[in-house]
Amino acid sequence: MADPFYLTTAIHYPNGKPHIGHAYETIAADVLARFHRMQGRDVRFQTGTDEHGLKMAQKARDLGITPRALADEMSAHFRELFDKLDISYDRFIRTTQAEHHTSSQALWRAMEANGDLYLDRYEGWYSVRDEAYYDASELVDGEAGEKLSPQGTPVEWTVEESWFFRLSAYQEPLLALYRNNPDFLQPESRRNEVVKFVEGGLRDLSVSRTSFDWGVKVPGAENHVMYVWVDALTNYITGLGYPDMDGDMAKFWPADLHLIGKDIVRFHAVYWPAFLMSAKLDVPKKVFGHGFLLNRGQKESKSLGNVTDPAELADRFGVDNLRYFLLRDFTFGQDGSYSPEAIVNRSNSELANSFGNLAQRTLSQVFKNCDGNLPGITGHTPEDEALFAHVDRVVRSEMPAAYADLAFAQALEAWMGAVFACNAYIDAQAPWALRKTDEQRMCTVLGTLYICIAQLAVAVQPVMPGSMAKLLDAMGIAPELRNPDAIGSHWYSPLIESGFGLAKPEGLFPRLELAEGEGAPA
Template sequence: MAEPFYITTAIAYPNGRPHIGHAYEAIAADAIARFQRAMGRDVRLVTGTDEHGLKMDQTARKLGRDALEFATEMSNYFREMCAALDISYDAFRRTTEEQHKAASIAVWQAMEAAGDLYLDRYEGWYSVRDEAFYDESELKDGEGGQRLSPQGTPVEWTVEESWFFRLSKYRDYLIELNETPGFLEPESRRNEVLAFLKGNELRDLSVSRTSFDWGVPVPGSPGHVMYVWVDALTTYLTGIGFPDREGDFARFWPANLHLIGKDIVRFHTVYWPAFLKSAGLPAPKAVFGHGFLLHRGEKMSKSLGNVVDPLELAERFGVDQLRYFLLREVSFGQDGSYSAEAIVTRCNAELANSFGNLAQRSLSMIFKNLDGKLSAFESAEADAALLATVQATCADEFPAAFGALDLSGAIEAWMKAVFACNQYVDEQAPWTLRKTDPERMRVVLMTLFSAVRSLAIAIRPVVPASADRLLDQMGIPAVARDFAALGTTNWLDELLGSGFTLEQPVGVFPRLELPADEAAE
């Protein structure tokens, strides 16, 4: 049986429609999931929406809406985003689902049984926007004497009866866990969390609220609902069947990777592992805190008028083009910037001009000069050298970098192989060989066919629909498009045995045009 691999996105808070940050995280998680599937792993990708909490309750009230009805509408926008961006999730979980409520209650009861919950009175600073508690030492002053969280969001002094979780009990465990190589990446995030854990006395955490009722009820404690992060984080368990501990849960937990934004790292590397430890469950194997996307170098805000709908970008430039740009342009783990101009420039230079043109020229010459017929060939020195470069890139360098979550580095290595192929075309000049040495032309074109096949298979996790359209035209069976296929030597024999003939090829990466309104800026 294939080795399991379980990856999650953060569970999106749907008090507004999806923004480019949600799209970026979903695309990255999907590409990683597709890559692991292509490496032969049994993958589960889970995403969803975190629909409880004071912020959702307040937003629904302001709109005069029923909270569940509002949450359902907003959750559907996130489903639509996933569908539009070709996100191959295995489960989309909502925290308002009955199974999820049962899972949250099971985790709560396990923490209670461990003696880690007690009733007391909470007095302290709370950010509704962050759904987070902050110590006085973490706050900063805003305009008009307003106290602000480290993220710059308003906080308010809150006093209410609350259940508390004995977070302080797990300080040593959490330091050891976060010092474990590979648990929290990139290194800058790990350093931040360890500084927090080592530099502060870890206070017990308020884990219930009585000031509103939009949440999972605390078992045996009328009037209390669970703190939204207890509820939200449990979604990672719900997505693979918990509270049923058999089947998928037994197979896939602990998660291989929680992919999250850098602003919620503390919740996933301090609170979440402590909850799990208390409940008798293992911590996830890895947490990766990616950076933010900036629009032309600026943070997005409605006041600046630079908030862009990711579905509008996908419709304007193409889903695979947007996927490619975000994963190629941004060093994974760091902040990155995007603009319409940058998307057009990058995708035209690399997808349309370099790889797209390479594939189109190669297949067109086979169609015109060989009547679309493929054939076995003996490689000369130059041919063997090119195929060795492509093989090393696609079967070794690309998987090694992608598996290490160096997504942009993997694509950069892939592009070097594309450039090598284009240089080979220029040097071999098959259009000249057509007149001077037709047999040599045939070998060159078959070499290019082999190279394009490998390049298309390698880049599939990033641009799945486009790569598949290209491989369809090349007659490569759907079952022969994973990384194991790159190591096979009989693929051409099988293709020839099927009687495949190449039809007139159709380009899969058209050149993009900068919209008039963007070009005018």
């Protein structure tokens, strides 16, 4: 039986259309899902939209529509974007779905049964934009002297009857979780922040509201709706059928990874495990808080006029070019910066000029010099063996280890190193010259490159699934060979014997151009 792997993104707040940060996180999760499927694991990958809360209610009111109409419209934009970006999710969840209300209420009852919920009066600072409560000690002064949240968002003093969760009772259990499972929260900088926060003491958490009704009803207190984060976090078990503890819950829970932005680490690494402990459920195995994606070094905002539509980037530069750039250009977990020039430079230098050109040169020579028949290999020189060893090490060892550690840039650095090695090999061996002097050696060189290109295409499939599928199809590589362990070299002779014929190759990555006045690629 295949080893299960359950991976989630944060569910995205649809009070506006999706931005580049939503694309970045979901692409990264998709790469992981595809990698683990390629390793033979039984993967369940969930994403979706978080549709309740005061922010949604206020946005809908401003637009003169119902919150449900706003949720339906905006959730569709997220699904359309993810389909465009080739996201292979298994479940797109919406918190407005009836089963999610059932699941959230079941979790509430479990926490209540454990004695962790009580009714009281809430007075404190609340940020509508963050959907978060803040202690006065956490607030910062704005330019006009107004109080702001640590994220720089406006806060308002709120007074209302509320149900509270006994978060204070979970300070020591949470610290024990971090201490005994150092990999629970990554990267280490996020872990250190959360440990410091919890060590500073935890106050009980207000977990219901009465000032609006757009949310999941509190069982037995219909005038209350759940605090949006109780409802939102529950999505991870709703998607597995909770409160039914059989089936997918038994198979996939606890989650192997919650992949989230660094701004919501507290909710996932403090509140969520506390809720789960209260409900007598296992906590997730790992939470990873990635960095922000900046536009030319600046955080995107409507006021700066620098908000980018990721769908337009995909249409303009290509889905796989965009996916490659976002995971290649900066270390995952840290903040990164992008620009059209950076996307064009990276795509042209590495995808068009390096790998694309390698594949085009090799396959074109097979098509032209061998009439499309795969060339036979007759013995190997030390140079051939060295190239095979380099590519094999990258494909079967270095890249899988880096993918598993969410070190995407490191995986692609290793991949590009193997591509450079192949280009150095073809330049040194010069099969176009060998055609006139040693046709048998030319065939061996082209056959060696054919095998290496197939291996490299398989290894980078999680990042660029569309273009690599196109290349592997053209090369006659059977689906069962498209994983690092299967794509050795044993398939090459049987493919020759099958009579496979290579069609005239098409360019894989056309060179990209910038718009006039946008800056010139280096």
